[in-house]
Amino acid sequence: MPASGGARAKMVRARNRWRRLPLPARILLWIVGILFAIWLILFITKGRFLKRPFERIMTSQLQRDVQVGGDFQLYFAPISIKFRAERFAIANVPWASRPQLFRADLIDSLISPVSLIFGKRYRVHWLDLRGGAVDLEWSRDHLRNTWTLGDPDRKGKPMTLPLIRQAMLAGTTLRYRDPRMRFNTDIRFETVRTRDTRFASDVRFSGDGDMNGRSFTMKGGLLTPNATVTGGRNQLVLRAMADATIVDITGTLPGATELERSDLRLVAQGPNLARLFDFLGVAIPDTRRYRFTSALTKAGEEWRFTHLKGRFGDSDLAGRMTVSLPDERLLIQADLATQTLDIIDVGPFIGYDPQRLEAQGAAGAIETVGGAPRVLPDAPLRIEAIRNFDADVRYTVRTIRAPNVPISNAAVTVKLDHSRLTLSPFTFDMAGGHVASDIGIDARNRPVRTTYDIRLSPTPMGKLLARWGVEESGTSGTIKARVQMTGLGDSLHDSLANSNGRIAVILPAGTMWARNIQLSELDIGTFVTKMFSGKLKKPVQINCGLIAFTVRDGVAAADPILIDTAKNVMTGRGGFSFKDESLDFAFRADGKKISLFSGQSPVGINGYFARPGISVISPELIARGGSAVALGIVGTPIASLLAFLDVGDAKGAACGPILAGAHAAAQRTKGGEPRDDVGRGTTAKDEGGKSGAKKDKKFLGIF
Known part of the structure; x- marks a missing residue:
């Protein structure tokens, strides 16, 4: 009896203390208690009883059939959300070429609960994916895609990957299709094994695909996957190849799928820089053999190429470039400079064949047409390619290495706005004089309409014509000139052949x-x-x-x-x-x-x-x-x-x-x-x- 009386007294005192607590404090303690009870139940049961409700809720929210064919776990461990599912699958939209958006023999992960509620991107601390297959596609009209979940008629959003700090992949493939960008790729991840809770090998991948009708292969991997366990950075190695064009990317990523604040180095080399930009659907002038290096990082929606330097042909190039997609239209911005530009490397800028120039020098600019020599290039402007992007490029040249006329301090601003290309101003110093020009190429309608306005300021005749026997000493005459013409045609030759002015x-x-x-x-x-x-x-x-x-x-x-x-x-x-x-x-x-x-x-x-x-x-x-x-x-x-x-x-x-x-x-x-x-x-x-x-x-x- 005394013992039971003592117990009742304790209960009374506890009840009185509870009643003396402010109401908000009591409510808060009730919430904490309920949450702890839920946490405890989930931890003990591993949340296996939530399997069917999870399938029903996710199917309703995603408007895709979601199924878990094997074991299912969903609980807090202890704070992160533990999600494990065997034979997990999400059905695809009816118009897709594959029946499933995602399937996996096993998906085992630890997810940040805060990112599910407040974050714009989910944070995954750990991902173990085995036998996985991901199918990502855009519709032909580029209005919908397979990864924008919910209403199937909802406009497709750009793909945003979750931020994965550490991953282990085995037998996993990724398939991506974009008809508008003409980009397709299939990536295969090699099996990764662990030893004593650490990766025993690198995370390696390989793949192939095509972009704008050009095939490529690639291979690479994450060489330091264990570094992320202690908050380190992943070391990335990637090589992409297309015939003789080779692009190597090395450096570190903050996380396995984190590109923001990445610290990468790019090395690109090949016989013609234009072939590299063909993969973006971007038309640039042909070049002779090139090799460039650049620092590379992603900031927001921009890919930034900084500290760019290298050579094309016998000329150098340095500067920076940014590639972005404002309003879903490709934009290239660049500020480039050349210290010495060889005159042979100027030829491809206006349509000459770089291979002929490489093999024959200046003689490679001359072709025989109808039994007569022709020097004006007739390479057509790539109308379809320039419709795919806009550009704002500033390019300067200190010296042009030319045998007959001394040219230096060239500068041009190239702007492309919805198929209207301008080189304005385009200036350079020549033999003590100055040339200023404005050239506009309007490809919005056919045939292409080009306007030329080229002005030569008073230039010493002796210096300009010295190569042709005019002596500078005793020659005080000057020359000034202007060319104003308008022509129709897709090439320089055709434009001038139909010009007036x-x-x-x-x-x-x-x-x-x-x-x-x-x-x-x-x-x-x-x-x-x-x-x-x-x-x-x-x-x-x-x-x-x-x-x-x-x-x-x-x-x-x-x-x-x-x-x-x-x-x-x-x-x-x-x-x-x-x-x-x-x-x-x-x-x-x-x-x-x-x-x-x-x-x-x-x-x-x-x-x-x-x-x-x-x-x-x-x-x-x-x-x-x-x-x-x-x-x-x-x-x-x-x-x-x-x-x-x-x-x-x-x-x-x-x-x-x-x-x-x-x-x-x-x-x-x-x-x-x-x-x-x-x-x-x-x-x-x-x-x-x-x-x-x-x-x-x-x-x-x-x-």
């Missing part, structure tokens, strides 16, 4: 010194006199000059060619064609003062862009020679010299219209009279089809 080169006042300048004028009397008097190196005084062409449907006609010097007026007619790249024009010099032994005959320039020719023996000169012979026979030897007499009646040019780059119709003599010796912006055939040579016998008939 104007090309103008202006020579302000200055001097030019070249050893054979008089040969170009064919003033034989002056040339011989200077040669024997030792005055050959005296500079030629240029008052002003204009070499201009009007381009119509790809044919450029002189409009005008007019150069006024101290002693001569040089004029020209004819032109060239972007269609077949033929050259056919002539120019001549008429003296302002009387001169003996003057051939007074035009110099013809013919042939092709890739193989130009100069003709200094013209029918006119032969006719003059015949006249001289006739006069020598019927008269005296002195009389034969009259055939080579230049009476010096050339009219000086007004420099105002010349320096303004005006058309031929606007050109004037110094006296203000219209000039009739510089053409009318057409070829030598007039609108009526008559040869312009018949109008002025001083010029060769051309075109």
Whole structure:
């Protein structure tokens, strides 16, 4: 009796203490008690009694049939959620190519309960997956996918992997299909064994697939899977190969599936960098053999390539690049720089075959078409490829290694916005001058429409033409120029072959010194006199000059060619064609003062862009020679010299219209009279089809 009385007294005191507690405290203690009871029941039973309710609830929530064919466990151990299921399967949506989204002989895991309630991504501390198969697919319209669970008509969301700290995989495969991105892959994970609660080997995987119609294979693994047990990092090794293109990725990941804050190094190499970007469906210019290294990490939705450096062909490249998918459209942003760019490596940028350039050098830019040499590339712009992405790229070059023209400090901003490509501004220094240009390529409609606006600031003539025999010492003349054209076509050749516009080169006042300048004028009397008097190196005084062409449907006609010097007026007619790249024009010099032994005959320039020719023996000169012979026979030897007499009646040019780059119709003599010796912006055939040579016998008939 006393004992039972003592027990009752304790119960009364405990009840009184409970009643004295504030109501919130009592409620909290009840909740803790209930939770502990649930935890205890689950821990003792391993939650096996929840198997059928789990299947029903998950089937309802996911709107996919969920089944567990073997043992089932769901409990707290002690805080993390322990989930274990044998012969576990989740059915796929009806339109998928496989009946099951996921199946596994065994799935054993420890899951963070906090991440299930508050986290955007589930955190898995441990995953043991055996005999697993995952099937991930996008629908053909790219509106739905198999891993967006719930309503089958719900718009598909991007795939977000759970954050897995440690994993053990055995006989597991992953299948991924994306019809819009044209990407398919199958990955196989090798069996991994453990020893004394630690991995006895690396987590290895291999696979194959195709992307944008190009096949690839890959292999790799996590080399330090035990490091995550103590909060370390996984060491990743991955190699992907496609023919001669090889990409190696090494480094560390925070977790087995954690890419954020990863510290990776990429090495890419192959015969042509364009083939690597083909896997992304991105069109870039072809290159010669390349090798690049880069730091690689993922930040949010961006893949960042930093500290990028390497070589392509005989040129270097460094900088950074970011690849992202804003609004589900691929965007490439880059800031790149080259210290020395070899001129051969420039060729593929505008459509030349890099293999031909590699094997033949500059000669590889020339092809024979229809029996004639062609130098303008006809590689078509890859219209479908540039529709797949946008770009914003800044590229600078310090020096371009070129044998004939010194070019340096090039810079271009390349922007691609829904099939409209612009190179603006595109600038570089050349021979002491500066070239600024804006080029736009609009591929939104067919045919492609390209606009060219290229401007050359005043450039020292001696430095620009030094490779062609013009001496810098004694040459003070400059050259400035502008090209404004619009063309239609998918390649550079086609665009220019259908172009319209104007090309103008202006020579302000200055001097030019070249050893054979008089040969170009064919003033034989002056040339011989200077040669024997030792005055050959005296500079030629240029008052002003204009070499201009009007381009119509790809044919450029002189409009005008007019150069006024101290002693001569040089004029020209004819032109060239972007269609077949033929050259056919002539120019001549008429003296302002009387001169003996003057051939007074035009110099013809013919042939092709890739193989130009100069003709200094013209029918006119032969006719003059015949006249001289006739006069020598019927008269005296002195009389034969009259055939080579230049009476010096050339009219000086007004420099105002010349320096303004005006058309031929606007050109004037110094006296203000219209000039009739510089053409009318057409070829030598007039609108009526008559040869312009018949109008002025001083010029060769051309075109």
